Amino acid sequence: MRSAARTVAVCVPALAVVTAAWLRLEQPLSSFWRVLALLGPALAAALPRHRWLRVAAVVVATVAAARIAVGIVLVPWRLDHPGSAFGLAHAFSTFGTRFGTGFDDFYGTHLPFDPRVHVAMTELVLSAIFVFALGIALLVAARKPVAAALALLLGAGWPATLLGPSHGVAMGAAILGALLVVLAGLGSRRVPALALPSAAVVAIAAVAVGSATAARHGLVHWQTWNLAHVATGPEDIGFVWNAQYGGLKWSGHQTTVLQVQSDKPPSYLRAAVLDDFKGNDAWGVGTPRPSDALEPSAALNRKNQTSEVVTVNALADSHLVGGSIPIRYQVPAGVQLVREPGVAALNQNLPHGFRYTVWSYTARPSAAALRRAPARYPAELADEGMLDVDLPVGYAPQPFGTRGRAERMLTTVRLDPALRAYLPLARLAERVAGGAGTPYGAVSRLEYWFLSSGIFRYSNHPTHTSPALVGFVANTHAGYCQYFAGAMALMLRYLGIPARVAVGFAGGAYDPKQHLWNVSDREAHAWVEVWFKGYGWVPFDPTPAARGAAPRLNQAGADAGLTGAGSTPTPRQSKGGAGSDTSPVETKLRDTNGVGSRRRVHGSGKASDSSLGNGSRRGGDRSRLVLLLLAVLAGAVGAIVLTKVGFRMTRSVRRDPRGVAAACRQELTAFLVDQRIEAPRSATLGDLGELLHREFGVRPEAFVASATAARFGPPEAAAAGALTARRELRALLESARRGLTLRERLRGLLSLRSLTRPVAPADAA
Numbered sequence: 001m002r003s004a005a006r007t008v009a010v011c012v013p014a015l016a017v018v019t020a021a022w023l024r025l026e027q028p029l030s031s032f033w034r035v036l037a038l039l040g041p042a043l044a045a046a047l048p049r050h051r052w053l054r055v056a057a058v059v060v061a062t063v064a065a066a067r068i069a070v071g072i073v074l075v076p077w078r079l080d081h082p083g084s085a086f087g088l089a090h091a092f093s094t095f096g097t098r099f100g101t102g103f104d105d106f107y108g109t110h111l112p113f114d115p116r117v118h119v120a121m122t123e124l125v126l127s128a129i130f131v132f133a134l135g136i137a138l139l140v141a142a143r144k145p146v147a148a149a150l151a152l153l154l155g156a157g158w159p160a161t162l163l164g165p166s167h168g169v170a171m172g173a174a175i176l177g178a179l180l181v182v183l184a185g186l187g188s189r190r191v192p193a194l195a196l197p198s199a200a201v202v203a204i205a206a207v208a209v210g211s212a213t214a215a216r217h218g219l220v221h222w223q224t225w226n227l228a229h230v231a232t233g234p235e236d237i238g239f240v241w242n243a244q245y246g247g248l249k250w251s252g253h254q255t256t257v258l259q260v261q262s263d264k265p266p267s268y269l270r271a272a273v274l275d276d277f278k279g280n281d282a283w284g285v286g287t288p289r290p291s292d293a294l295e296p297s298a299a300l301n302r303k304n305q306t307s308e309v310v311t312v313n314a315l316a317d318s319h320l321v322g323g324s325i326p327i328r329y330q331v332p333a334g335v336q337l338v339r340e341p342g343v344a345a346l347n348q349n350l351p352h353g354f355r356y357t358v359w360s361y362t363a364r365p366s367a368a369a370l371r372r373a374p375a376r377y378p379a380e381l382a383d384e385g386m387l388d389v390d391l392p393v394g395y396a397p398q399p400f401g402t403r404g405r406a407e408r409m410l411t412t413v414r415l416d417p418a419l420r421a422y423l424p425l426a427r428l429a430e431r432v433a434g435g436a437g438t439p440y441g442a443v444s445r446l447e448y449w450f451l452s453s454g455i456f457r458y459s460n461h462p463t464h465t466s467p468a469l470v471g472f473v474a475n476t477h478a479g480y481c482q483y484f485a486g487a488m489a490l491m492l493r494y495l496g497i498p499a500r501v502a503v504g505f506a507g508g509a510y511d512p513k514q515h516l517w518n519v520s521d522r523e524a525h526a527w528v529e530v531w532f533k534g535y536g537w538v539p540f541d542p543t544p545a546a547r548g549a550a551p552r553l554n555q556a557g558a559d560a561g562l563t564g565a566g567s568t569p570t571p572r573q574s575k576g577g578a579g580s581d582t583s584p585v586e587t588k589l590r591d592t593n594g595v596g597s598r599r600r601v602h603g604s605g606k607a608s609d610s611s612l613g614n615g616s617r618r619g620g621d622r623s624r625l626v627l628l629l630l631a632v633l634a635g636a637v638g639a640i641v642l643t644k645v646g647f648r649m650t651r652s653v654r655r656d657p658r659g660v661a662a663a664c665r666q667e668l669t670a671f672l673v674d675q676r677i678e679a680p681r682s683a684t685l686g687d688l689g690e691l692l693h694r695e696f697g698v699r700p701e702a703f704v705a706s707a708t709a710a711r712f713g714p715p716e717a718a719a720a721g722a723l724t725a726r727r728e729l730r731a732l733l734e735s736a737r738r739g740l741t742l743r744e745r746l747r748g749l750l751s752l753r754s755l756t757r758p759v760a761p762a763d764a765a
Contacts (some may be wrong), residue, residue, distance in 0.1 A: 004047045007141045010185035011046070014140075014152045015039055015133045017178040021156040021171065022125050027112035037068050038130040046137035054141070061134065069126035111162060116334040118351040128155075145186035149179050237314055237521040241272045241503045243283040243482045245468035248460040258321060258519040260508060261309040266517055267362065268527060268539055270326060271319040271504040272343055277389060277493070281467045283486050283501045289384040292342035295536035299327055299361035308358050312350040314521075320344045321504055323360020324539050330357040342537075363535040370440040373532040375400040377498055381531060386498040389422075389490060400439045400496040406430050409494060421467050422490075424474045429491035439497050443530050443540060446488050450542035456484070458544050484543040485526040498531040502539065640750055644670075647755075657718035661685075661711035664703075664729045668692070670754035671733055675744065685711070696736040703728035 019039065023029055041061035048054045063074045115122040132155030139148035156175045237257050260266050276286035298304050308323055315321075320329055320343075329344050331337055332355075338345045365373075377399055381387060387397035398405040413419045413426050432449050433442035450456050459478040465471025469490060472483045479487075485501045492499035506525035508517035529537040647670075651663035668688050672679045677695055679688060685707050689700030706728055709721030737745065 003049065006185065007046060007137070008043065010140050010148075010182055011043055011137050013178045013181045014136050014148070015043065017174050018132050018136065018152065018155040019129050020174065021159040022129050024171075025112050025125060025159055025162065026115045026122065028115070034068055034126060035129060038065050038126060039133050041065060042130055042133035043137050045134060046141035054138075058134065058138070061130075065127070065130040065134075069130060070123045113348075113351075114335065116332055117346070117348075117354060120353050121351065128159075140182065140186065143186055145183050148186065149182050152178055152182060237316060239271075239317055239503075239524060241274070241319075242285060243274060243486055243501065243526070245282065245462075245464060245472075245479070245482060247462065247464070248480055254520045254522050256313050256518045257315040257521050258505065258508075259311040259313060259514075260517045260519060261311075261515065262306060262323075262517070264306050265510070266308060266323060266507060266519075268324040268502070268507075268525070268541075269321045269505040269519065270324060270343070270502050271317065271321045272502075273529070274501040274503060274526075275385065277486075277490055281469070283482075283489070286385070288340040288343075289380075290341055291378070291380040291384045291386055292340070294378065294380060294531065295325060295327070295361065296363075296534055299325065299363075299536060302359070305359040305361050308360060310356055310358060312352065312354045314352070316349050318345040318347070318349055320346070320350075320356060320358065322358035323362065325361045325363070325537060326358050327361050328359050332356075361536075363532075363538050365532070365535050365538070367440070367444075370532055370535070370538070371438050373438070373440060373534060375439050375496070376533055377531065381498045386500065386531070387493055387496060389419075389493045397493075398496050400442060402496065405496055406434055409496075413494075422470055425470045425487070425491060426494045428473055429494045433491070433495060439530075440532070442495050442497060443492065446491055447528075447540050447542045450484050450488060451544055456544065481526040481543040485528050485541075488540070488542045489528045492528070492530060500529050500537075502527055502529045502537075506541075637750060640752065640755075643755060644749075657710040657713075657715075657722040660722040661707045661725060664707050664710075664725050668729065668733075671736070671748070673753045674748040674751035675740075676747075676751075676753070692732070692736065696739055698732055698735045700732055703732050 019035060023035070041064050045054065045057040045061040048057055066072045066074045113121055132151065135151045136148055136155065139151055153175065156171075156178070160171045160175070237255055258269070260269070272285050273292055274283035274285055275289065275292065276284050278284070305327055306323060310321060318338075320326075320331075320337075322329065322344075326343070329337065329339075331346075336347050338347055377387075382397055382399075387399070389397075398408070410423070410426055410430065413423050429446070433445040436442040436445055456477045456479075458480060460480055462472065462478040462480070462483065463476045465475065469483065469487045472479045473487050473491075482501075489499040489501050503524075503526045505519045505523045506527070507523060508519035510517050525543070527539050527541040527543070529539050531537055648667065651666060654660050654663050665685060665688065669679050669683075672688070672691065672695075675695075677691065679691060683691070685704050689704040692698060692700050703725060706721045706724035710718050710725050713721055740748070
């Protein structure tokens with residue numbers, strides 16, 4: 001009972017500090033009762049005195065902790081399936097998957113995290129509390145003060161350094177206090193052989209932990225090195241949704257970033273909208289405005305909405321990706337959702353395994369219905385810049401069909417020095433689509449021109465010009481989705497038609513086994529959204545498919561056999577003549593290229609272009625990890641060598657002849673033990689000499705005689721014997737080392753056997 005009470009008294013402060021250090025990573029805190037339910041079995045497992053009872057208690061505590069922390073039952077129950085480890089194979093596989101997910105998320109999330117969002121991280125924190133609590137309790141029960149102190153330092157110092165300087169001084173003081181309780185509560189009168197090196201290691205670790213917790217810039221920033229990605233490589237894919245035209249470069253394998261469960265194939269999954277085209281010559285995410293969600297009343301009818309359950313796999317982004325026109329979202333209770341018109345986001349990156357539901361609306365008008373949509377637009381579209389192309393102050397954008405609109409717009413662009421470079425693009429917009437009779441006619445002409453005229457081609461590495469979109473349309477005719485969508489949206493605005501660029505993902509690959517669509521990083525995409533009265537924002541896609549890309553399904557909103565929103569008009573559907581939206585330019589292009597010039601069918605599927613903005617992968621740097629491992633290895637080797645040198649220097653400072661003889665005996669014993677030659681603790685100098693002669697063939701008589709004289713001779717002979725003993729010992733060990741191989745020398749240099757060997761008793765007379 002006294003031993004168990006001592007174990008509990010020493011463990012309680014240490015377990016409290018470890019628990020507090022890990023729970024600081026959560027905000028708000030998870031269930032306090034679950035934590036107590038984990039600490040109880042961990043502490044109880046260390047109380048039995050019999051070894052086998054303690055092992056059984058550890059197994060029971062681990063099974064209980066797996067059920068409490070992760071919800072996995074580790075008890076065999078399928079006795080009729082020995083091939084599956086009696087049902088445990090699936091449990092361990094699930095446990096490993098959750099652990100890996102939580103560990104990856106742990107390095108890709110701002111701390112403190114929300115346990116209601118990051119469920120896998122909460123399970124990882126609870127598991128860490130149990131593992132460290134169990135380890136500390138077992139070491140305390142085994143009366144290993146140094147090992148228990150190091151386990152406490154790791155268990156509390158790791159989460160403390162991850163959280164940074166918040167309450168770092170208080171946390172460091174708590175860790176120090178718990179360390180003192182462990183060392184004092186388990187201390188003994190005899191100083192162990194490892195006291196000096198262990199104290200040095202604890203001191204260095206304490207400095208590192210204190211630096212990382214109490215200072216803004218710690219001594220070691222190891223928490224930024226993700227060791228989980230060493231074997232598998234980086235996983236999380238991050239996107240900069242603002243347009244960039246410097247080319248696309250992808251590294252690594254295709255990665256599934258989202259999984260979508262839906263009754264209908266997802267055509268386009270929107271993450272953000274790019275409303276502003278300003279002086280930076282590129283489309284960008286603008287200030288949220290009500291016109292971003294200017295949808296018809298039919299979109300608010302839940303019968304017209306499609307439910308999509310989205311699971312995040314490896315997307316390093318805060319935006320909630322939803323169907324073409326996302327209307328409403330459902331996230332776990334308590335999750336803070338940042339709602340903006342037309343889009344939604346979390347206040348942090350989407351964690352691994354995060355699941356939410358989005359209800360989206362897709363307009364499905366026919367081509368004839370879109371032709372009937374008039375060019376009458378709400379005031380919000382003009383007032384909030386949806387017709388704006390960075391024209392001078394005082395110029396009021398005029399909608400499509402306004403008398404004299406084209407002449408006034410072209411004159412303004414030609415006379416403004418800041419806009420003169422865009423004059424070729426504005427003129428091409430008028431030449432290709434300015435003569436259409438309706439806004440939809442202009443949209444379909446431009447889309448057909450980009451897709452099927454034979455002028456443009458897809459390229460991930462186009463020639464960059466300035467301005468990029470003007471050079472693309474007028475000169476190079478090669479680009480990726482951001483070029484096509486950005487150019488078409490800008491040309492539509494020059495025509496007086498409200499348009500913008502939408503960014504996200506195009507379609508996905510259907511998995512019949514899981515009944516869901518896997519959306520990869522290569523399917524990131526940009527397309528055009530055009531506003532039509534009665535239908536809201538309707539998607540159009542002017543980007544041709546790259547060679548070898550999978551064909552896309554018919555886009556939502558296109559009638560079979562008819563030209564719909566986002567579909568390419570065919571010669572049979574656009575005959576020209578009175579009342580037709582077909583322009584002479586389009587007719588000429590069709591006559592030249594024919595139906596075969598159309599390069600793809602619209603819709604969802606594997607998108608040809610592979611990115612929006614700068615696709616970046618977060619993960620561990622392998623070269624940095626190699627350097628880290630080499631540094632740790634070098635540090636360990638250096639610590640062992642320096643510790644041994646320190647012990648030798650400590651023995652060499654002795655001046656008393658008897659002390660010199662004892663030091664020579666200890667050094668000879670250490671040499672033999674490091675070479676895995678067992679020397680009895682009661683061996684005399686003569687016994688050690690005979691052992692050395694038998695194993696290495698050297699003559700130890702001179703050393704034994706001088707060391708014996710120093711240990712047992714009269715004072716006059718003892719002093720001379722001490723000097724001779726040191727000299728003879730050096731010569732003896734040098735002779736013995738000459739017969740060693742390189743491997744044996746390294747083994748003796750790095751062996752810890754001599755450091756852990758208890759101090760030998762004094763020689764008998």
